[in-house]
Amino acid sequence: RQSKARAKGRLRAKQTRxxxxxxxALRDDAYEAETVAKHAMQALLDDKERKRVDELLRFxxxxxxxxxxxxAQLDGWVRTVIDLLGLTQQRHSVVGDATxxxxxxxxxxxxxxxxxxVADPSLxxxxxxxxxxxxxxxxxxxxxxxxxxxxxxxxCAVIHQPRQALFxxxxxxxxxxxxxxxxxxxxxAAAAAHFEALxxxxxxxENAADQLLDVVSGxxxxxxxxxxxxxxKWNEFRLASPPGPRPTERxxxxxxxxxxxxxxxxxxxxxxPPPRRGAPPVPTTANGGRAE
Numbered sequence: 001r002q003s004k005a006r007a008k009g010r011l012r013a014k015q016t017r018x019x020x021x022x023x024x025a026l027r028d029d030a031y032e033a034e035t036v037a038k039h040a041m042q043a044l045l046d047d048k049e050r051k052r053v054d055e056l057l058r059f060x061x062x063x064x065x066x067x068x069x070x071x072a073q074l075d076g077w078v079r080t081v082i083d084l085l086g087l088t089q090q091r092h093s094v095v096g097d098a099t100x101x102x103x104x105x106x107x108x109x110x111x112x113x114x115x116x117x118v119a120d121p122s123l124x125x126x127x128x129x130x131x132x133x134x135x136x137x138x139x140x141x142x143x144x145x146x147x148x149x150x151x152x153x154x155x156c157a158v159i160h161q162p163r164q165a166l167f168x169x170x171x172x173x174x175x176x177x178x179x180x181x182x183x184x185x186x187x188x189a190a191a192a193a194h195f196e197a198l199x200x201x202x203x204x205x206e207n208a209a210d211q212l213l214d215v216v217s218g219x220x221x222x223x224x225x226x227x228x229x230x231x232x233k234w235n236e237f238r239l240a241s242p243p244g245p246r247p248t249e250r251x252x253x254x255x256x257x258x259x260x261x262x263x264x265x266x267x268x269x270x271x272x273p274p275p276r277r278g279a280p281p282v283p284t285t286a287n288g289g290r291a292e
Contacts, residue, residue, distance in 0.1 A: 058074070123156065126157035127157075168189070170188040173191050
């Protein structure tokens with residue numbers, strides 16, 4: 001049985017190498033290259049539990065970034081993504097799965113996000129990335145997403161039952177009513193104040209995210225506004241409010257990249273520029289020296 005598993009692994013590796021070479025040769029032909037890259041990625045993901053973190057991310061970057069990206073810049077960008085995701089200590093670890101020892105569930109989710117981030121997108125959408133994780137792993141994942149956002153990648157995610165500490169890390173919040181209408185868009189810290197002005201009461205010792213969900217679902221009653229009128233009230237508030245400044249692209253480096261354990265210790269700030277969008281400014285210390 002073990003010999004069959006090894007033979008199957010060697011066959012998968014051989015197929016992956018062939019697809020990888022073909023994808024590199026065809027990257028100038030956009031349509032055919034995309035088709036080959038999809039097959040190459042699928043072949044890689046089928047055997048993902050046997051691969052190392054840096055090996056997976058480097059492979060994804062090589063078949064999805066432009067062909068003229070220098071190898072040194074590509075390798076530096078992969079290391080930067082690994083640092084941003086808090087996987088520096090696990091970069092040489094095997095991913096593993098339920099039967100093969102490797103990364104934890106939260107770390108594997110960060111690897112999956114990294115497979116897309118190495119393609120250097122300006123925006124990523126995540127559907128409930130914290131589902132299935134314990135509260136600590138979910139908080140570590142949200143911290144990694146925050147570092148990506150600080151580096152210039154806009155992150156739009158659906159968050160399922162966030163704890164208070166995770167909710168406070170969100171920059172902006174969109175709340176929808178059960179029929180899909182918008183009832184709030186704005187800073188997450190100002191959401192409770194908006195609904196308090198409509199007559200809803202918020203307990204200071206309870207999770208704000210849970211209370212907001214109670215508001216939009218109708219479980220929490222208001223002293224003045226019915227729940228089915230929240231969307232109309234939001235439209236009135238939006239039209240009456242003066243337009244704010246347009247958001248600008250954030251291209252700074254993350255202020256502090258916590259280690260994978262979630263501690264407050266800082267790792268070296270990455271300076272490798274994204275392959276498409278140019279180099280971010282290098283942070284300096286108070287006395288004008290380069291931050292380490």
